[in-house]
Amino acid sequence: MNGAGLSSPSLTARIAAALRDQLIAGELKPGERLSEAALAARFDVSRNTLREAFRLLTKDGLLRHEPNRGVFVAVPSAASILDIYRVRRLLECKALARAYPGHPAVARMQAAVTEGRARREARDWQGVGSANMRFHAAVVDLADSQRLSDFFAQVAAELRLCFGQLHDPELLHVPYIEMNAAILADLEAGRPEAASQAMERYLTQSERMILAALARASRIDG
Known part of the structure; x- marks a missing residue:
């Protein structure tokens, strides 16, 4: 020691x-x-x-x-969640908009989608969540900035704490597996702007779902 x-x-x-x-x-x-x-x-x-x-x-x-x-x-607050998603939009949507299909991070996005589907079949919701985190980390890697990637690691940890407060991880993660796949398909087809717009919609839906779920959980616990 x-x-x-x-x-x-x-x-x-x-x-x-x-x-x-x-x-x-x-x-x-x-x-x-x-x-x-x-x-x-x-x-x-x-x-x-x-x-x-x-x-x-x-x-x-x-x-x-x-x-x-x-x-x-830590237990993130609703204000923290809003700020996390503000940061995610700046990082992920911009990274996708300027990406190209042959970037090495695309292979990591592909691997994360494949793993997420496999974990879904095994009903391993924590594993689905981890695969989702890897997908979004790979999206940020498209920006080719180690500083941004390191910063996103902190954001991802805070985000996972938000997820950890919810009582239904299946409801939280399952809809986004195929949304990840659709974003990947747009990027691979040479449509980075479409991928960026899809990520914007994804993040808006995810943010609303988490805030609504936390509000329900708060009422139940209270």
Whole structure:
């Protein structure tokens, strides 16, 4: 184990990235309390290193610290969701509008659509959600900007936390598998502007569905 003392920035960043990947994969749920001891053992790092990683993710809005209680996975608000979708429109629609069919990221979009369909057949809704995240990450990769791709990783983690608050993951994810496929088909056919417009409609529908589902869940829980 990496013992006591100062942790290296690169190690801290790697642990933060690993935790962010768990959020994107839906393995950590909104409101979940994180066990410092368990995660330090899992990653084979000191608690100091883990706390530094927690601080990075808290700054990003993915975790929250409660005095005398510990560190918890954040629970996005409706305002956060609106902002996330505002950012997604700027990133994804623009990336598609300027893309070309032969871009290497298109193959990753294809693989994500194939995986999403396979996960649907297996009724693995968490797997469907993870495939969907990979599809949209590949869309942002069309912009050929590592900074934008890195930024989207944070957005994707916040988005998965939004999904994690909903009680019906099948209803949330299934309609968008074929919408992803249709966007991909437009791009492959050399219609990037049509793909961009389809993504705009997709994001509007998705945003409305999430906000409506959260409102229903709030009424039920209340």
